[in-house]
Every structure is written in structure tokens, then in C-alpha cells.
Amino acid sequence: MTATVLTGTELAKAIQAEAAARAEELAAAGRWPHLAVVTATADESSAWYVRSIRRAALKTGLECTVHDLGADAEPAAIHEKLTELSADPLVHGLMLQTPLPSGTTLEELASAIAFEKDVDGANPLSLGRLASGLPAFAPATAEAVVALLDHYKVPLSGRQAVVVGRSTVVGKPAAHLLLDRDATVTICHSRTADLAAVTNTAEVLVAAVGRAALITAAHVRPGAVVIDVGTNPTPEGALVGDVAPEAAERAGSLTPVPGGVGPVTTALLLRHTVLAADRAS
């Protein structure tokens, strides 16, 4: 048995087409949806990711400005820039790219992102509202997990979902979104005693650790739906997921890396930005 490949490209295109249509209408009304991205790193894969977001934004008819503060940026300077862009009426979506300079965290700084512009759900208020069942933008990657499952009509209610990884940007919000869809959700992490035993209970397995090939065939319950959130750069300059290719022997279906969660994440960021522009008075 080889797993069905659950690509994200089709879904991403559909989301982007819808966002483009609405962006066009807003532009016709004199409102230009605008995503601002703040970066403060020399990390190559981060720069690559930001360029890909910008390309997708422009192609979709959104403005996209990148504010590169440099890898030596002080936390106070990042905070100030986020505050400034939060107050800028021409900016509708605002995200802070990771990694960040040592001595600060996304969680600490993201409070400076205005809630209504927090299109990547990084402000703790967004996560708290999400967990409380109140409207908020979810982190785009976490939302992409559920959007892909929906796109491929994977039932979630009453099913066992296991999320490997407990980050604030993916693992935890993905767990809340799956819980909202009535899945029974387990969160595993580096301290989990027998990871394969736990992941073998998963009808839906979400790998969001950021370690290449952490999930092997032995971790996968036969027939499971596996969503691979990892994007790990290889020495050769390629990207690989958290799931080893051999896992396809046991999985029922599996998202590829690249071309799975990634494009949907970018598309959702753009959708959120258009929504934020739509709501801005």
C-alpha cells in the first residue's frame, strides 16, 4: 500500500482566487489590502519564505511590504515597528517573521501586533480567543492543517487526532482547532515517553516538530491520515518534512513537503489580510 498524496496546491489556488476576487473589489472601492511583514534575521530559509509570501501577495493583488530590521535588531526596535505598523491605517495584515534575535520571543513581541491585524494569529490574545471559541485569526499554518483535512473530506468528529509538537504557532493552535471540530486530541512532544505508541493511536496524525524524518513508518497507524507540517532545509538546499518517506507505506494518505501545508498556509495569510481589509472601516 502506498499513501494517497494530499497536495495543497489546488486548495491554495482556490483560496487565493477567492482572495484575489475580493481584493479586486476592495481596490475598486479605494481600499488596497496590505500585508506588512517584519523580519529581524539573517536566516536564509526565513528570507526565502518571506519572498514567497510577497510573490504570492502581489500575484493576488495585495500590497506587501517587508520591513527588515536586521539580525541585530533590539527587541525594543521590533516592538516599536510593530506598534507603528499596527497604528498605520494603510496596513491591514501584520506578521512578525521568526526566527528572532536571541533575548526575545515571538510570544513576547506579538502582543504589539494589533489584534484585528494579527493575520498569523501570533498575539496571545488571538490564541486565547481561539481557545475560548471567540472570533480570531488562527495561526495560518495551524488553520492550513484543518483546511487540508476539510478539503479532502477527512471526518474529524469523534476521531483520534494526535499532534506531535507543542509550539505556540502550530501544535497548540492546531490542537484547539481539531478540538473545535470534535476530535479527541492528544499533544505529544520531545518528553513524550513512547512516541510511537501514542502516534499509533492516531487516525489523524499531525507532525509539527521541525525535525526531518522524526516520524517513521513505525509511528503511523495503518491507514492514518498524516499531515506533515515540517519544513526542514536539507544540506542540498531542498525542503523535507517531519515525516520520513517510508511512512507512506503505512499511511492511508499523506501531505507532501513541499506542496502540502505550505502553499495553503500562504494562501490563508492572504485570505486573512483581505478579510482584515474588508473589516477595516
Added chain:
Amino acid sequence: MTATVLTGTELAKAIQAEAAARAEELAAAGRWPHLAVVTATADESSAWYVRSIRRAALKTGLECTVHDLGADAEPAAIHEKLTELSADPLVHGLMLQTPLPSGTTLEELASAIAFEKDVDGANPLSLGRLASGLPAFAPATAEAVVALLDHYKVPLSGRQAVVVGRSTVVGKPAAHLLLDRDATVTICHSRTADLAAVTNTAEVLVAAVGRAALITAAHVRPGAVVIDVGTNPTPEGALVGDVAPEAAERAGSLTPVPGGVGPVTTALLLRHTVLAADRAS
């Protein structure tokens, strides 16, 4: 085998004694720790609970005012009262008691509780910060679960914890607190397919549903530590937990109801209020 009984009374006393000592010092400096409780219900067990908080507060040397808006209170009036008390420099801790009049929820109204006074962790910002690893008051009941486990030196790191119930006030924050302690955490709920199968994986089982005797012996892994958060009134006017008495045959240890999580919850509310008073300038 019969389970060891993990009472909360000793721990509650220790927390209250510490809070009382600090309250005394603050009072000597002219600052009187003050907990304000807003209620809008005719529910008898709620009224009983509020009176018990007030008794404990006064005994601990804290002021405690109860603002009863009546069961017919409009959401706007509750919001206004919370806003007013949030701005009152003499109030250090502020909580909104449930149940609330129909047409509103704790999650919606609690945004009006100033974050620094949110001693029962009801504001979504508190939950989001908690989930993000940032300082915040946890909901007292959720924190009581982990405080009891700590008091009885139950190891959590790498162990399987199962939380039954996904409420914003208990299940979800308890899951985050257990995750912070490096447990592998599963959240179950009414839509979980085979509840007993899942709860039987639990080395630590937290029952937080609010349904008497939902957890039977068959739900308990032999030797498990069981924390019973339920407080369900019986027709005879007594309180029973979510765990059936027969579960003690399989559990290694078990918190009683009443006298388990309850007193620790109240003590933590008082500790939070004293901390909030301490931080207020």
C-alpha cells in the same frame, strides 16, 4: 485495593496561611487586598460557592465584595460593572461568577476584566498568555489540579495525562498546565468515540465534565491518579464529583468531593488576589 484519598484541605490551608501572612504585610503598608465577585444568577449552588469564597477571603484577611446584578441582568450591565471594577484602584482581584443570564457567555464578558486583576483567568488574554508560556493567572480550578498533583509529588514529565472535559475554565487550561509540565496530554469530551479506551491510557486522569458518576471503575487504568474536578449537586443537597465511588477500586489515588480540588481552588483565588494587590503600585 482501595485508592489513597488525596484531600485538598491541608494544601488549601498552607496556601491560605501564606496568603494571609502577605495580606497582613500589605495591610500594614496601607494596601488592603480586595477581591470583587460579580454575580448575575439565582442559582443556589453558585450562591453557596460565592458565600464560601467570601468567608475564606475574610478569614484570610482580604476584603471581599459581592456585586449581585440579579438573574435578569443585561449583558451590557454586567460588562459595565466589570469595566467599573476593573478601573477601581481599591479592587485587586475581579471574578465573574457563572452561570450567567442566557444570551451571553463568560468568554465574551470576561474581556472586560482587567488582565492584571483577572485572578480566575477568565479573560481570553489570560488563557492565550498561559498557552503561550507568558505570565498570567490561570483559572483557579485548573491550577488547583496541578497544585494537588505537585502537593502529592505525582510526577508529570513524560507521563500520559487525560483530561475529560474541554471547557474554557477547566479542561483547556488544565491541559495547557499539564503540557507545560511535560505530560503527554489528551483531551476528551462528549464526542469522544470510546471514552473508556482513552481514559484507560491515563496515568493521570482529570475529570472535569460536570456530570455525576461519568467516570466509573471501567474508565480508570489500574493505579492511576484521578483528580475529580466535578461538583454536582445531588437532589439531597450534597455535592458529588464526576467520578463514581466504585472507581476507587481501580485508582491508585483519588481526590474526594467535597474536600479535594474545591478548597485548593478557593485558596488559589485568594493567593492570586494577594499577588495582584502586591503588584498594584
